[in-house]
Amino acid sequence: xxxxxxxxxxxxxxxxxxxxxxxxxxNRPEPLTVATWGGAYEESQRRAYFAPxxxxxxxxxxxxxxxxxxxxxxxHLASGEVEWDVxxxxxxxASAACDAGLLAPIDPGMLAPAPDGxxxxxxxxxxxxxxxxxxxxxFSTVIAFDDRAFPGVKPDSVEDFFDLETxxxxxxxxxxxxxxxxxxxxxxSVPQExxxxxxxxxxxLDLAARRLDEIRDSIIWWTRGVEPVELLTSGQxxxxxxxxxxxxxxxxxxxxxxxxxxxxxxxxxxxxTILRGTDQAEQAARFIAFATRAENMATQASLISYGxxxxxxxxxxxxxxxxxxxMMPYMPTASxxxxxxVIRDHRWYSQTGELREQWFREWLEAGKTGE
Amino acid sequence: xxxxxxxxxxxxxxxxxxxxILLGGIASLAAIGFxxxxxxxxxxxxxxxxxxxxxxxxxxxxxxxxxxxxATGGLIVGLVVHFLVRQKRGLSPPxxxxxxxxxxPAPGFPSGVASTLAALVSLGSGASVGQYGPLVYLGAMxxxxxxxxxxxxxxxxxxxxxxxxxxxxxxxxxxPIAGLVFAHEVILRHYSLRxxxxxxxxxATGYIVANVIFDRPALFLVSFNEVxxxxxxVFFALEGVLCAGMAWVFMRLLRVSTSTAERYILxxxxxxxxxxxxxxxxxxxxPEVLGIGxxxxxxxxxxxxxxIGELGLIITAKLVLTAVCVGFGFVGGVFSPAxxxxxxxxxxxxxxxxxxLPVPHSGLVVYAICGMMALASSVIGAPLTTILIVFELTRxxxxxxxxxxxxxxxxxxxxxxxxxxLFDLQLRSWGFDLSLGxxxxxxxxxxxxxxxxxxxxxxxxxxxxxxxxxxxxxxHRSEAMxxxxxxxxxxxxxxxxxxxxxxxxxxxxxxxxxFTIFDEQTSVWQSMESLRGFLGEAVPLVNEYGQLLGVVxxxxxxxxxxxxxxxxxxxENEAA
Numbered sequence: 001x002x003x004x005x006x007x008x009x010x011x012x013x014x015x016x017x018x019x020x021x022x023x024x025x026x027n028r029p030e031p032l033t034v035a036t037w038g039g040a041y042e043e044s045q046r047r048a049y050f051a052p053x054x055x056x057x058x059x060x061x062x063x064x065x066x067x068x069x070x071x072x073x074x075x076h077l078a079s080g081e082v083e084w085d086v087x088x089x090x091x092x093x094a095s096a097a098c099d100a101g102l103l104a105p106i107d108p109g110m111l112a113p114a115p116d117g118x119x120x121x122x123x124x125x126x127x128x129x130x131x132x133x134x135x136x137x138x139f140s141t142v143i144a145f146d147d148r149a150f151p152g153v154k155p156d157s158v159e160d161f162f163d164l165e166t167x168x169x170x171x172x173x174x175x176x177x178x179x180x181x182x183x184x185x186x187x188x189s190v191p192q193e194x195x196x197x198x199x200x201x202x203x204x205l206d207l208a209a210r211r212l213d214e215i216r217d218s219i220i221w222w223t224r225g226v227e228p229v230e231l232l233t234s235g236q237x238x239x240x241x242x243x244x245x246x247x248x249x250x251x252x253x254x255x256x257x258x259x260x261x262x263x264x265x266x267x268x269x270x271x272x273t274i275l276r277g278t279d280q281a282e283q284a285a286r287f288i289a290f291a292t293r294a295e296n297m298a299t300q301a302s303l304i305s306y307g308x309x310x311x312x313x314x315x316x317x318x319x320x321x322x323x324x325x326x327m328m329p330y331m332p333t334a335s336x337x338x339x340x341x342v343i344r345d346h347r348w349y350s351q352t353g354e355l356r357e358q359w360f361r362e363w364l365e366a367g368k369t370g371e
Numbered sequence: 372x373x374x375x376x377x378x379x380x381x382x383x384x385x386x387x388x389x390x391x392i393l394l395g396g397i398a399s400l401a402a403i404g405f406x407x408x409x410x411x412x413x414x415x416x417x418x419x420x421x422x423x424x425x426x427x428x429x430x431x432x433x434x435x436x437x438x439x440x441x442a443t444g445g446l447i448v449g450l451v452v453h454f455l456v457r458q459k460r461g462l463s464p465p466x467x468x469x470x471x472x473x474x475x476p477a478p479g480f481p482s483g484v485a486s487t488l489a490a491l492v493s494l495g496s497g498a499s500v501g502q503y504g505p506l507v508y509l510g511a512m513x514x515x516x517x518x519x520x521x522x523x524x525x526x527x528x529x530x531x532x533x534x535x536x537x538x539x540x541x542x543x544x545x546x547p548i549a550g551l552v553f554a555h556e557v558i559l560r561h562y563s564l565r566x567x568x569x570x571x572x573x574x575a576t577g578y579i580v581a582n583v584i585f586d587r588p589a590l591f592l593v594s595f596n597e598v599x600x601x602x603x604x605v606f607f608a609l610e611g612v613l614c615a616g617m618a619w620v621f622m623r624l625l626r627v628s629t630s631t632a633e634r635y636i637l638x639x640x641x642x643x644x645x646x647x648x649x650x651x652x653x654x655x656x657x658p659e660v661l662g663i664g665x666x667x668x669x670x671x672x673x674x675x676x677x678x679i680g681e682l683g684l685i686i687t688a689k690l691v692l693t694a695v696c697v698g699f700g701f702v703g704g705v706f707s708p709a710x711x712x713x714x715x716x717x718x719x720x721x722x723x724x725x726x727x728l729p730v731p732h733s734g735l736v737v738y739a740i741c742g743m744m745a746l747a748s749s750v751i752g753a754p755l756t757t758i759l760i761v762f763e764l765t766r767x768x769x770x771x772x773x774x775x776x777x778x779x780x781x782x783x784x785x786x787x788x789x790x791x792x793l794f795d796l797q798l799r800s801w802g803f804d805l806s807l808g809x810x811x812x813x814x815x816x817x818x819x820x821x822x823x824x825x826x827x828x829x830x831x832x833x834x835x836x837x838x839x840x841x842x843x844x845x846x847h848r849s850e851a852m853x854x855x856x857x858x859x860x861x862x863x864x865x866x867x868x869x870x871x872x873x874x875x876x877x878x879x880x881x882x883x884x885x886f887t888i889f890d891e892q893t894s895v896w897q898s899m900e901s902l903r904g905f906l907g908e909a910v911p912l913v914n915e916y917g918q919l920l921g922v923v924x925x926x927x928x929x930x931x932x933x934x935x936x937x938x939x940x941x942x943e944n945e946a947a
Contacts (some may be wrong), residue, residue, distance in 0.1 A: 188673050191592045197666050200424035201658070204666070207676050351425040 029059045032283050035066035036088040039226040040249035040304055045088075048300035049291040056290070059283055067224060068176075070097045070353075073275065077102060082277045085284045091269040092349030094133035099350065103132040104274040104281055110289045114312035123294070123310045133271035136292055137300075138307035140244040140332030140341075141179050141266040144228070147257040149238035158264035158340075161239055162187045162215055169238020172231045175221035177356035178349075179241065179266045182342050184208035186264045196345045209363045216367050232258050248305040248330045252323060262337035268344040269309065305330035386522050391534050391569035394517055395576025398510040398538035402577070403584060405491065405506060406543065409663075412495025416440045418662050437661070438651040444496020445647030448489045448701055449640035455485035459639065461493075461702030462486040463504045464557065464751075465797040467511030467536060471529040471558050472809060473816040483512035489702040493643070497661040499650055499692040503543060504704020510539030511558070526942055530566050533559050537570045538577030540756075546763035547578035553756040557794065560809045565945035591714075593672050593740065597769045599733040606732070607741050607773050610720050611780030614745035617716055618785050621690060621709070621750065622793060628698030639700065646699035650692055657688050664689070664711045671714040671743075674735045682719040686712060705793055709747040717742020740770055741777035748778045749785035752792020814896035814935055819889055822931045823912055823921040827852055832861055836881055837874025839864055850908045853882055858918040860911055862886065888913060889923055895931045902928055 034050070036042050042063060050061040064084060066072065070093050076084055089097065097103050108129045111120035121129065128135035143161050145154070146169075155167045161183065173180060181199050185208055190198060198204035220237050222228055228242030229250040244265070250256035272291065274284040290296065297308035298316030305327060308314055317327050328334060332341070349356075413419040417426055417436035426433055453459060458466075462478050470477040478486075490505035514535030518528030533554040541550030551574040555562055559570075598604070632642045654660050659667045667685070670676035677685075693708040721738030732738075740761060748757040758778055762771040790796050795805045798812075805812045828851040830839045839851050849866040862882035869881050887901050889912040898910070902925065909922035 188675075189592075189594050190669065190673065194666075194669055197419070197421050198669060200420035201666055201670075203670055203676060207670070207673065210675060348421070348425065352427070355424065355427055 172240035395573035441647035445643035500703025501707030510535030624694035713746030
């Protein structure tokens with residue numbers, strides 16, 4: 001099921017290295033290591049940020065795979081050899097990692113102003129610029145379905161995801177306590193503004209667990225961002241949750257029969273961070289400054305449907321660079337998609353890591369004993 | 372002449388409109404500020420579940436906060452109320468009703484501010500009391516402040532108070548029509564166009580302010596399609612009756628807790644702290660009892676969130692602790708606890724019903740909402756307001772009609788058993804009885820002293836019957852007041868009784884010692900009651916030392932009654 005990712009990785013690393021080698025003969029600069037998420041997303045980063053950065057500075061970029069969380073950071077730091085420099089993190093993880101002292105501070109003064117001269121502080125979304133992370137994109141975890149699985153009436157809500165009777169078939173979900181509880185309560189018509197208040201109570205978590213019980217036997221778990229598309233296209237799952245950019249890529253670029261249900265989309269933010277203890281902090285900051293320039297952010301947004309976190313970049317989003325489709329309707333922040341969007345509460349997420357893990361573990365255990 | 376009248380009308384209309392908009396804005400902003408401050412305190416003091424879960428890595432801190440915050444809050448409330456509020460109790464909707472109905476002195480701005488502060492601490496520290504009572508008083512407080520301005524508007528104070536209250540409710544529930552109706556139903560107790568117009572403007576202003584600045588989730592958002600079976604209306608009616616019973620239980624508990632506090636805790640300022648400690652101890656076991664319980668309210672409308680036993684336990688705990696918190700002197704209302712207990716009871720009823728009567732029904736939501744409104748309307752005596760809240764918050768006709776049936780049956784019973792509302796019971800204990808309508812209550816607040824006449828025939832205890840007889844003939848009266856040398860009233864002499872008496876007889880031998888008498892506190896209502904079977908001309912009125920201050924003629928009592936009632940009818944029938 002998992003495609004060997006080293007093939008993709010080595011190909012990408014090679015393609016980044018080629019221009020660098022021709023440029024910097026003997027005293028070739030040490031490559032900067034960026035931990036990121038692979039697949040179409042990483043490919044868009046390569047084209048918008050990594051390759052142009054190498055071209056401009058001569059510093060090659062090496063990528064390593066990262067699937068979220070802060071435990072891997074702690075393990076990496078504990079190993080003694082700090083190899084990672086820049087990490088592309090979910091905002092709540094970045095916030096928790098920052099509090100745990102795993103990240104280096106970032107000087108917001110190095111962020112470039114907007115092309116029209118608007119200072120970065122005003123150009124970025126509110127709350128994007130922080131002590132040790134700079135939020136760069138808006139992404140969304142959405143429910144998508146295989147068009148072929150539902151030739152008649154199509155599912156169009158979170159309720160439908162939980163409705164195995166009307167919409168039978170396997171459900172692919174990320175094997176992590178992220179979004180599961182939110183969707184469970186949303187499907188019980190809890191308004192999105194109250195989700196995190198209710199999930200702060202034992203009763204709310206229990207209720208979510210009981211709701212998930214109803215689809216337990218139909219769940220296929222995924223861990224890597226590329227998997228949901230594979231599960232849907234191969235027909236293994238009828239519905240799957242996944243990152244909106246991946247579904248966009250599969251549908252628009254590869255013609256896969258996948259449709260997105262925007263109802264109950266879980267909006268999150270990704271942030272650039274610098275790992276504490278790296279000996280390339282200066283280059284890392286230089287990279288972040290480069291990657292957060294409005295023009296470069298717009299370039300990425302014209303390759304994959306993640307919304308840039310600064311206004312001047314949003315204004316530059318137009319047609320897809322390769323296939324020429326307008327990108328705006330695929331952005332999570334398009335107004336038609338926002339009616340029942342859940343904005344992930346990053347404060348809640350960063351403080352409830354253990355609680356969510358424990359809840360999830362207990363729920364998984366309960367399933368085993370039940371069988 | 373015509374011009375003068377036109378100018379007067381234009382002035383009246385524009386002044387009233389400006390007052391209404393101003394008050395609507397101020398009361399609404401104050402309500403928003405209050406609610407936000409409670410929210411902030413709940414977060415900082417680890418009362419709200421959200422704040423508690425974020426602090427979960429320091430579990431002992433959460434436990435300590437649960438035990439100490441409500442108790443400490445109680446101590447602060449006790450001290451503030453005892454030393455800064457003149458009435459030595461939290462000011463509440465009954466004070467607003469009294470200030471709007473009578474012309475007597477209102478509680479005063481500093482006391483109002485101190486009481487609001489005490490309410491803020493009560494709610495902020497998680498006491499099981501409600502926020503709408505303090506909000507209503509807050510609106511009334513600004514209203515009576517504006518009522519004092521010399522704007523030369525008729526019935527200025529009562530209309531201004533109603534405006535403030537309407538705006539506060541409109542903001543708090545995001546329901547302008549309910550705010551408008553609440554001000555009339557509970558505060559003004561009558562409908563006149565003169566009051567209706569400004570109160571509507573104030574309620575609308577409150578709603579606008581609330582929607583521009585204040586973007587909170589509504590009290591409850593439910594999705595409900597329709598009542599599936601006609602026979603369910605019978606269930607709704609039965610639910611209303613049961614809710615009236617719950618309201619009765621609540622009021623009994625409240626009375627018991629109030630008298631317990633008075634009997635066993637000598638220092639009034641210590642009472643809320645003890646109630647707070649009780650809340651904290653119970654909350655360790657049942658965290659739902661803390662605070663307003665927004666989350667619990669929401670869960671009650673979700674099928675499967677509670678088991679029947681759990682619900683029974685939470686209802687009991689919340690009922691008892693609310694009675695304890697209010698009875699022991701925490702400052703806060705009973706409306707939101709009544710809504711919460713009602714919705715939980717409704718959910719309980721909805722869960723139990725299928726076991727008792729195994730016929731299909733339309734799900735939990737409608738029963739939860741019916742219970743919520745039936746119980747709350749019995750407690751605050753506002754059936755129309757609660758029906759409109761359902762309508763404005765859900766915009767569902769079916770849900771509103773179902774709630775209406777429950778509310779009406781609840782009120783039918785509770786009105787007979789308890790009285791119109793908790794507010795009216797409180798007012799009655801202060802001597803302002805609205806149970807027979809506001810005429811009697813208002814007649815009770817006007818002293819007959821205002822209609823006193825000093826024109827009477829006096830006699831000394833040393834006078835002879837002949838002298839007094841001659842004096843009465845000269846004065847064209849048939850009654851004389853017999854006074855001692857200190858001006859104390861000894862009795863009355865009636866001409867009928869001395870027509871044939873000997874002239875040399877001392878008046879003391881012809882005196883009538885037992886007769887109807889008024890004092891300075893006698894109200895118009897009491898004077899009318901005591902005139903039943905009265906045969907004399909005028910009733911003497913004495914001060915606390917028994918000295919005669921004057922007399923009140925029978926005609927004056929009738930005149931007093933007619934004037935007051937005329938004023939009331941005029942107020943009720945006034946156009947803008």
